[in-house]
Amino acid sequence: MLVLGIETSCDETAASVVEDGTKILSNVVLSQMVHNKYWGVVPELASREHVKTVVPVVKSALDDANVQLGNIDGAAVTYGPGLVGSLLIGLSFAKALSYSLRIPLIGINHIEGHIFANFLENPHLEPPLVCLVVSGGHSNLIYVEDRGEYELLGRTRDDAAGEAFDKVAKVLQLGYPGGPIIDETSKKGTPDFVKFPRAYLEEGSFDFSFSGLKTAVAIYVSRLSDEKLEKHRIDIAASFQEAIVDVLVDKGIKACLFKKVRNITLAGGVARNSRLRERLEAEAGKHDLKVFYPSPILCTDNAAMIASAGDFRLSRGERSNLDLNAVPYAKLC
Numbered sequence: 307m308l309v310l311g312i313e314t315s316c317d318e319t320a321a322s323v324v325e326d327g328t329k330i331l332s333n334v335v336l337s338q339m340v341h342n343k344y345w346g347v348v349p350e351l352a353s354r355e356h357v358k359t360v361v362p363v364v365k366s367a368l369d370d371a372n373v374q375l376g377n378i379d380g381a382a383v384t385y386g387p388g389l390v391g392s393l394l395i396g397l398s399f400a401k402a403l404s405y406s407l408r409i410p411l412i413g414i415n416h417i418e419g420h421i422f423a424n425f426l427e428n429p430h431l432e433p434p435l436v437c438l439v440v441s442g443g444h445s446n447l448i449y450v451e452d453r454g455e456y457e458l459l460g461r462t463r464d465d466a467a468g469e470a471f472d473k474v475a476k477v478l479q480l481g482y483p484g485g486p487i488i489d490e491t492s493k494k495g496t497p498d499f500v501k502f503p504r505a506y507l508e509e510g511s512f513d514f515s516f517s518g519l520k521t522a523v524a525i526y527v528s529r530l531s532d533e534k535l536e537k538h539r540i541d542i543a544a545s546f547q548e549a550i551v552d553v554l555v556d557k558g559i560k561a562c563l564f565k566k567v568r569n570i571t572l573a574g575g576v577a578r579n580s581r582l583r584e585r586l587e588a589e590a591g592k593h594d595l596k597v598f599y600p601s602p603i604l605c606t607d608n609a610a611m612i613a614s615a616g617d618f619r620l621s622r623g624e625r626s627n628l629d630l631n632a633v634p635y636a637k638l639c
């Protein structure tokens with residue numbers, strides 16, 4: 307089955323053709339640059355960009371896959387969570403395709419898409435497993451009992467992990483988006499230069515909280531002279547990254563031990579973080595756990611993961627109606 311995936315939940319316009327849920331024939335991702343000067347995504351600008359780019363992006367996905375629209379068997383589209391205006395562009399487009407081509411439509415939860423990125427990348431990976439979904443909008447620890455069977459173990463109570471990276475990069479005047487810049491610059495820094503707070507919350511909780519850490523960095527920086535900040539910017543970035551990674555790794559491993567699973571997967575933009583991967587692998591090794599993560603292009607928002615999840619749901623006979631609406635705070639479980 308050939309599924310066309312469409313993803314427009316935030317600031318990436320993406321389309322992909324995936325065969326039988328696992329073979330990526332094309333994967334086009336257009337990241338909107340218009341937000342960079344505002345140091346964050348401006349929702350109204352994001353929807354306007356999606357309107358301009360959705361048609362060419364879908365066309366490139368079909369061209370790259372060497373597939374005609376008439377050969378597509380189903381359309382899978384993100385319906386939430388995300389920015390309502392942005393979601394509506396992808397949804398309207400996918401509905402129009404479904405109606406005019408008389409092919410089934412399936413709405414996909416964006417978080418389920420991120421989880422499926424791991425199945426796309428590792429065809430032999432089988433649940434049960436724990437997935438740590440960490441991106442600009444989400445930080446969730448999810449128990450994946452099976453494909454389509456999820457249990458939310460923990461979530462962020464305030465900022466998402468990627469959001470904390472982006473905001474701290476702004477405080478340190480490093481640029482936007484902050485995650486990749488902090489990741490790269492931290493390689494030259496001293497991770498124990500400042501001992502920033504780690505919020506582990508109540509005993510046994512799998513929830514996260516990163517706003518206190520972000521504030522601690524801002525207060526620390528506000529007390530530094532310009533010279534000191536210049537000299538230690540990279541050490542502060544590395545110390546912040548270490549604090550966030552410590553908590554993610556600790557809770558991820560504990561979640562695996564709690565659910566008695568042997569596999570932990572990373573998903574979402576922050577899954578690209580090299581220190582997170584390195585530390586998680588080291589800790590997982592001590593408990594005989596295996597770590598999986600998608601390649602960088604499948605970590606950040608993309609439509610191949612949506613098409614793959616769509617293939618799974620369409621194959622089970624699931625269909626969405628043309629009255630499918632955008633759900634900005636859609637829950638997976």
Ligand code: KG4
Nearest residue numbers: 441442443468485486489575576579606607
């Ligand atoms: O999954 P994604 O593309 O979009 C959302 O669904 O939010 O994630 C984007 C987030 C941004 O906050 C970005 O700073 C972060 O992922 N990110 C990283 C890295 N690459 C992207 N954070 C830490 N280290 C990275 N290498």
Ligand code: ZN
Nearest residue numbers: 441574606607
């Ligand atoms: Zn995402």
